[in-house]
Amino acid sequence: MYIGIxxxxxxxxxxxxxxxxxxxxxxxxxxxxxxGSEAVIEDIAHVIxxxxxxxxxxxxxxxxxxxxxxxxxxxxxxxxxxxxxxWYNVPLRRRLQEQIDLPIFIDNDATVAGVAEFEIAQEGxxxxxxxxxxxxxxxxxxMIDGKMVSGHHGIGSEFGHTIVGENFYTCNCGHNGCLETFxxxxxxxxxxxxxxNDEGAQSDVVAMADGNxxxxxxxxxxxxxxxxxLLAVETxxxxxxxLAIGMINLVATLDPEIILLGGGLSMAGDFLLNKVxxxxxxxxxxxxxxxxxxxxxxxxxDAGIAGAAMYAKLHMA
Amino acid sequence: MYIGIxxxxxxxxxxxxxxxxxxxxxxxxxxxxxxGSEAVIEDIAHVIxxxxxxxxxxxxxxxxxxxxxxxxxxxxxxxxxxxxxxWYNVPLRRRLQEQIDLPIFIDNDATVAGVAEFEIAQEGxxxxxxxxxxxxxxxxxxMIDGKMVSGHHGIGSEFGHTIVGENFYTCNCGHNGCLETFxxxxxxxxxxxxxxNDEGAQSDVVAMADGNxxxxxxxxxxxxxxxxxLLAVETxxxxxxxLAIGMINLVATLDPEIILLGGGLSMAGDFLLNKVxxxxxxxxxxxxxxxxxxxxxxxxxDAGIAGAAMYAKLHMA
Numbered sequence: 079m080y081i082g083i084x085x086x087x088x089x090x091x092x093x094x095x096x097x098x099x100x101x102x103x104x105x106x107x108x109x110x111x112x113x114g115s116e117a118v119i120e121d122i123a124h125v126i127x128x129x130x131x132x133x134x135x136x137x138x139x140x141x142x143x144x145x146x147x148x149x150x151x152x153x154x155x156x157x158x159x160x161x162x163x164x165w166y167n168v169p170l171r172r173r174l175q176e177q178i179d180l181p182i183f184i185d186n187d188a189t190v191a192g193v194a195e196f197e198i199a200q201e202g203x204x205x206x207x208x209x210x211x212x213x214x215x216x217x218x219x220x221m222i223d224g225k226m227v228s229g230h231h232g233i234g235s236e237f238g239h240t241i242v243g244e245n246f247y248t249c250n251c252g253h254n255g256c257l258e259t260f261x262x263x264x265x266x267x268x269x270x271x272x273x274x275n276d277e278g279a280q281s282d283v284v285a286m287a288d289g290n291x292x293x294x295x296x297x298x299x300x301x302x303x304x305x306x307x308l309l310a311v312e313t314x315x316x317x318x319x320x321l322a323i324g325m326i327n328l329v330a331t332l333d334p335e336i337i338l339l340g341g342g343l344s345m346a347g348d349f350l351l352n353k354v355x356x357x358x359x360x361x362x363x364x365x366x367x368x369x370x371x372x373x374x375x376x377x378x379x380d381a382g383i384a385g386a387a388m389y390a391k392l393h394m395a
Numbered sequence: 396m397y398i399g400i401x402x403x404x405x406x407x408x409x410x411x412x413x414x415x416x417x418x419x420x421x422x423x424x425x426x427x428x429x430x431g432s433e434a435v436i437e438d439i440a441h442v443i444x445x446x447x448x449x450x451x452x453x454x455x456x457x458x459x460x461x462x463x464x465x466x467x468x469x470x471x472x473x474x475x476x477x478x479x480x481x482w483y484n485v486p487l488r489r490r491l492q493e494q495i496d497l498p499i500f501i502d503n504d505a506t507v508a509g510v511a512e513f514e515i516a517q518e519g520x521x522x523x524x525x526x527x528x529x530x531x532x533x534x535x536x537x538m539i540d541g542k543m544v545s546g547h548h549g550i551g552s553e554f555g556h557t558i559v560g561e562n563f564y565t566c567n568c569g570h571n572g573c574l575e576t577f578x579x580x581x582x583x584x585x586x587x588x589x590x591x592n593d594e595g596a597q598s599d600v601v602a603m604a605d606g607n608x609x610x611x612x613x614x615x616x617x618x619x620x621x622x623x624x625l626l627a628v629e630t631x632x633x634x635x636x637x638l639a640i641g642m643i644n645l646v647a648t649l650d651p652e653i654i655l656l657g658g659g660l661s662m663a664g665d666f667l668l669n670k671v672x673x674x675x676x677x678x679x680x681x682x683x684x685x686x687x688x689x690x691x692x693x694x695x696x697d698a699g700i701a702g703a704a705m706y707a708k709l710h711m712a
């Protein structure tokens with residue numbers, strides 16, 4: 079038995095997870111980040127303790143895994159920077175370890191989502207695989223030779239912040255041209271608003287958003303694109319163009335066996351997948367080149383909790 | 396004792412290499428690629444046999460490593476594509492194995508150069524490291540967790556072909572925007588000629604090239620830049636800008652402990668290194684972020700032979 083914690087900007091969601099990755103009990107409290115890191119850490123410890131106390135199985139939890147929306151030092155468990163929580167140099171593991179007497183393993187939320195996807199949903203059949211989570215931003219979980227890669231300082235596997243072109247707006251990381259400014263839901267919403275508000279383009283999406291571009295969301299854009307709305311199609315094709323560049327860069331660097339697309343935008347399923355596969359194959363420099371398979375990720379909700387627990391399990395093995 | 400083969404477009408260079416990576420004997424024959432793959436493979440086998448026969452040590456060679464200027468399948472040892480040799484689907488290892496009764500390991504030449512740099516020059520102190528070879532093109536050797544990464548299909552570690560922007564000319568791989576079209580010696584020569592011939596820019600490099608831009612080489616451009624020639628400085632700064640983008644992408648993906656710059660352009664030493672480090676740190680999204688060290692690679696000649704031999708040693712371990 080393991081404990082998995084999904085530390086998000088909204089909730090601290092935790093669960094007791096069995097050895098097969100099944101969540102047998104969940105506990106959740108609001109994060110309330112504005113209180114600062116000490117209070118949030120106090121609540122994380124509280125969620126862990128609640129789960130330990132509420133455990134009715136005869137197997138005791140043996141380790142805790144935590145997925146955070148930022149980066150962590152693999153040796154110390156310190157969090158040098160977590161922009162979404164406004165954390166800088168927070169000694170997360172050390173503080174928790176003062177209250178919790180179990181081994182604690184911390185990594186990026188997309189990395190633990192990758193563990194959930196590769197170890198649970200894909201049943202461990204891939205040893206070289208990448209999960210790209212296409213949501214508000216773009217996260218990545220990278221597995222090489224059966225191990226998750228977070229890098230020497232714990233700041234790797236941030237594939238959404240690789241630079242793939244030049245864009246009309248700058249990423250909130252400060253760079254211009256990050257993949258997530260082209261291919262996340264934020265990116266397509268911003269592009270659509272830019273084309274409509276600044277350049278006078280027409281789209282059915284405006285009516286879907288009750289005439290107010292501030293209401294546009296990613297689902298509306300995909301729905302309109304599937305119905306053939308020209309601006310929506312242009313917007314999705316732009317997302318796909320840069321996502322394929324990011325993916326061919328992954329192929330040229332790591333050459334994974336499979337690249338999985340997860341996150342909210344992956345709900346578009348085959349409509350997105352078919353476009354991405356076509357664009358990726360167009361970028362091969364030699365047509366017969368063997369190249370990564372591409373598929374839609376299987377896990378939706380709770381991947382954060384189960385993945386964090388399985389991340390701890392990987393480290394205990 | 397191991398045998399290392401550096402298969403290049405000009406020569407098939409081989410050596411007997413001891414367990415410490417020291418080349419104790421060398422043999423070389425011209426590649427003459429126009430003869431086709433069968434004749435070249437025949438000559439590789441011949442070089443290996445010459446080295447076995449000429450060995451006077453009481454230690455026999457126990458494996459062969461081969462660095463090739465292309466990609467190879469890690470399981471079969473087939474070469475799906477090697478543009479520089481005009482090879483497509485060549486069963487390199489199978490053909491050699493018909494004549495040579497030693498285990499044979501094949502990988503990209505930049506990957507085996509990485510082995511030479513990490514295992515010999517850096518004495519194995521880094522487990523997560525990347526070598527970028529800045530020459531006619533850009534190659535890469537990627538080590539993660541102490542192992543060289545070539546990918547599931549053997550087509551990874553081609554970092555020179557990651558896309559980092561849009562360029563005025565297309566790479567010979569067919570993509571636009573590959574790192575090697577911005578930051579290799581070919582790239583800076585092409586950019587300089589473009590600015591002078593097409594846009595009428597002035598530079599001392601023209602006189603250094605005897606008035607003919609066809610004679611411009613990378614060394615001239617670096618020499619002129621060090622002397623303050625404006626166009627040469629602009630050209631090097633452009634190289635550095637995109638190289639830093641490639642390197643921050645490496646950091647965001649793999650977060651290595653160190654990135655080493657090798658290849659012909661690295662002869663520019665601190666002049667290049669200082670510019671690259673400054674540009675890379677400018678791209679950090681959080682100034683206190685821990686990030687890879689950057690250094691000039693140590694090995695120059697013969698890294699291909701010794702690296703190929705040490706690559707075989709890594710696989711026999």
